[in-house]
Amino acid sequence: MAGASPAGPELDRLIQLLARLPGLGPRSARRAVLHLIQKRDQLLEPLADALRLVADRVTICSTCGNLDTRDPCSICRDQRRDASVICVVEDVGDLWALERAQATTARYHVLGGVLSPLDGIGPDDLRIGELIERARDPAVSEVIVALNATVEGQTTAHYVTDLLAEANVKVTRLAHGVPVGGELDYLDEGTLAAAIRSRQPF
Amino acid sequence: MAGASPAGPELDRLIQLLARLPGLGPRSARRAVLHLIQKRDQLLEPLADALRLVADRVTICSTCGNLDTRDPCSICRDQRRDASVICVVEDVGDLWALERAQATTARYHVLGGVLSPLDGIGPDDLRIGELIERARDPAVSEVIVALNATVEGQTTAHYVTDLLAEANVKVTRLAHGVPVGGELDYLDEGTLAAAIRSRQPF
Structure with a gap:
């Protein structure tokens, strides 16, 4: 019997790594891996390529700390x-x-x-x-x-x-105040007080 | 201004692909990508390698339909x-x-x-x-x-x-019955009826 890890070392390693992403756990990582293998051409292959590309190319902008394939990043270079x-x-x-x-x-x-x-x-x-x-x-x-x-x-x-x-x-x-679309009844006292304090002419 | 996709094409593509995994959406995919880049050596590089390995090696067992790097799979070959x-x-x-x-x-x-x-x-x-x-x-x-x-x-x-x-x-x-550790009060009528019907000598 295969015991506690029936998926084999390659799949096990992938499951363990995916489970460390925020929002995923061991169970959802297993489901994700099965989904990936079911959608081999549409998802597994493109994802493997996209991850490799990001790992090889994306770097941190030495000016502003943004992520980009170039340094300085496209925002810092944008005239x-x-x-x-x-x-x-x-x-x-x-x-x-x-x-x-x-x-x-x-x-x-x-x-x-x-x-x-x-x-x-x-x-x-x-x-x-x-x-x-x-x-x-x-x-x-x-x-x-x-x-x-x-x-x-x-x-x-x-x-x-x-x-x-x-x-x-x-x-x-940044200004404090009522979020656009927000309802007063659901907002905390601090936000409401700030919104009144910083009130604007209509 | 970069407009609707400030992350650049490489990161955008990775976010879009990750967002298609069960359990992740666009927002959690963005968080996952930032987490990956923060943990480049411990997570991003190993995950890129693990995905490539699975994409290249894992296949479906022609006998039983299991996933493995060999066909027949290790379970089918296990004497x-x-x-x-x-x-x-x-x-x-x-x-x-x-x-x-x-x-x-x-x-x-x-x-x-x-x-x-x-x-x-x-x-x-x-x-x-x-x-x-x-x-x-x-x-x-x-x-x-x-x-x-x-x-x-x-x-x-x-x-x-x-x-x-x-x-x-x-x-x-498979037998129907009370899950091990289960409490009767939380079980549906069908399960309880099945558990009584299939009762066993103590």
């Missing part, structure tokens, strides 16, 4: 972007979210995380020094601190803002 | 397995489940699905002919129909059992 504004985000997922929303024409700076003493993540583990360096460039006039409205995000925002005081730039943060 | 008993399962996931439980020393026959007229899946789409052929072998004395206790599973079980009547074999099915 149509506003080089005078830097938008600071926690990770590349947040950068993607802002880009999907076409929310800004600024360039980005990816910190690579937030300060979290409990997890042992201090200022030196983030790309904060590089940010201050970029902000000192006279061409830069504004830094938008677009960090998550969580405790760690806001702690990091305050830390970064303090350091940016020495660079001669305007520092702004 | 310690009982060649006189064939255990019929719906898919390879069910075969793996029975093997993990070390539930049987029988060899397997993977149907590759269940009859489902609504989905256009008829007898010719399943490996039913091959099963009858194997069951006709005089060395085979029993076929265990280990299909799911769902409507489609049981319909298929009846269909297969009828066809097996002409082959000279004993046909058995």
Whole structure:
């Protein structure tokens, strides 16, 4: 009898690796592998190729921390972007979210995380020094601190803002308020108070 | 501005393919890709290699329908397995489940699905002919129909059992009853009735 691992070493290894992706566990990884093999031409082969391509080509932009096949990345190289504004985000997922929303024409700076003493993540583990360096460039006039409205995000925002005081730039943060489409009855008190405080002329 | 797909073509393609795996969607696929790139050496590279290996090597056993790098598969070639008993399962996931439980020393026959007229899946789409052929072998004395206790599973079980009547074999099915560790209060009436009907001496 094959015992505890009936799938054989190749499939077992694939299942174990897939199970380490966020959102998947051992059971869903097994289902995913069976699905892949059922769709060999449409899914398994293209996925193997796509992963290899990403592993070989995608690199981290040495300027902003974005992911791209070129360094500097396509955003840093895009002359149509506003080089005078830097938008600071926690990770590349947040950068993607802002880009999907076409929310800004600024360039980005990816910190690579937030300060979290409990997890042992201090200022030196983030790309904060590089940010201050970029902000000192006279061409830069504004830094938008677009960090998550969580405790760690806001702690990091305050830390970064303090350091940016020495660079001669305007520092702004995202507005707090009612999400578009949001219902007042479902919002927390902090958001409602902020929305009233920052009320705008109609 | 990069518009709707800020991640670039290589990452976009990987996200799209991962999003087609069961259990993942576009959002979790994006998170998975960022996680992969953060763990390039521990996860991205090994996963790319493991997928390529599976794509190149894993094949379907022409005897039983199991997945393996060899044909016949390691279970069909294992002389310690009982060649006189064939255990019929719906898919390879069910075969793996029975093997993990070390539930049987029988060899397997993977149907590759269940009859489902609504989905256009008829007898010719399943490996039913091959099963009858194997069951006709005089060395085979029993076929265990280990299909799911769902409507489609049981319909298929009846269909297969009828066809097996002409082959000279004993046909058995899995016992219905209280799952080990199960609480009566949470079980459906059908299961409880079956458990009483099939009660055993203590």
